[in-house]
Amino acid sequence: MKTREQTIRHLALQIFEVTKRNWIESQREKMKSGIDLSESEFLALDALENVASLSVGELRQHVGVLPAQMSRIIKALEQRYDEKLVLCAINPRDKRKIDVSITPKGRRVVAGYRRAKIMSSIEGLSRMDDKDLASFSAIMDKIAAAQARRVQAGSS
Numbered sequence: 115m116k117t118r119e120q121t122i123r124h125l126a127l128q129i130f131e132v133t134k135r136n137w138i139e140s141q142r143e144k145m146k147s148g149i150d151l152s153e154s155e156f157l158a159l160d161a162l163e164n165v166a167s168l169s170v171g172e173l174r175q176h177v178g179v180l181p182a183q184m185s186r187i188i189k190a191l192e193q194r195y196d197e198k199l200v201l202c203a204i205n206p207r208d209k210r211k212i213d214v215s216i217t218p219k220g221r222r223v224v225a226g227y228r229r230a231k232i233m234s235s236i237e238g239l240s241r242m243d244d245k246d247l248a249s250f251s252a253i254m255d256k257i258a259a260a261q262a263r264r265v266q267a268g269s270s
Contacts, residue, residue: 132238136231136234136235136238139234139237140230140231140233140234149195149223149226149227151223151224151227152187152190154177154179154183154187155187155190155191155199156224156227156228157176157177157178158173158176158177158184158187158188158191158200158214159191159199159200159216159220159223159224159227160224160228161173161176161177162200162214162215162216162220163216163221163224166215167203167213167214167215168213168214169205169211169212169213169214170184170185170188170202170211170212170213170214171211173188173214188200188202188214191220195219195223197217197219198217198219198220199216199217199219199220199223200214200215200216200217200220201214201215201217202214203215
């Protein structure tokens with residue numbers, strides 16, 4: 115019989131493998147759209163979706179990258195695609211700060227990226243019966259609650 119630690123490690127590996135397969139499938143969908151965001155680029159656009167703007171520092175903290183990495187991410191979102199996905203402007207209250215906002219094209223791209231990732235999961239989940247779906251949903255709720263507690267404990 116497996117120990118608790120062995121079971122946890124085995125489940126973590128299974129989650130990783132499912133996530134990897136999901137990433138491969140969603141990558142194929144993303145490539146069809148012609149926009150291939152990195153995970154960090156997606157997280158930056160996602161953070162900007164429901165706010166007028168964020169400073170570069172606020173965005174960097176949200177994405178969890180170093181300052182030089184954030185500069186590269188912003189540059190890519192401004193220059194790599196046929197239209198800018200973000201706009202940068204000097205903060206009117208503090209001229210030392212740069213504010214970043216999402217463009218309409220950026221909104222469409224982040225929605226498409228999200229849709230591609232979610233559709234791959236939906237395809238796999240749709241093959242499960244109702245009982246398994248209910249069990250899996252309850253387990254996911256517990257995992258989300260545990261992650262929220264960990265995040266909350268880290269920010270206090």
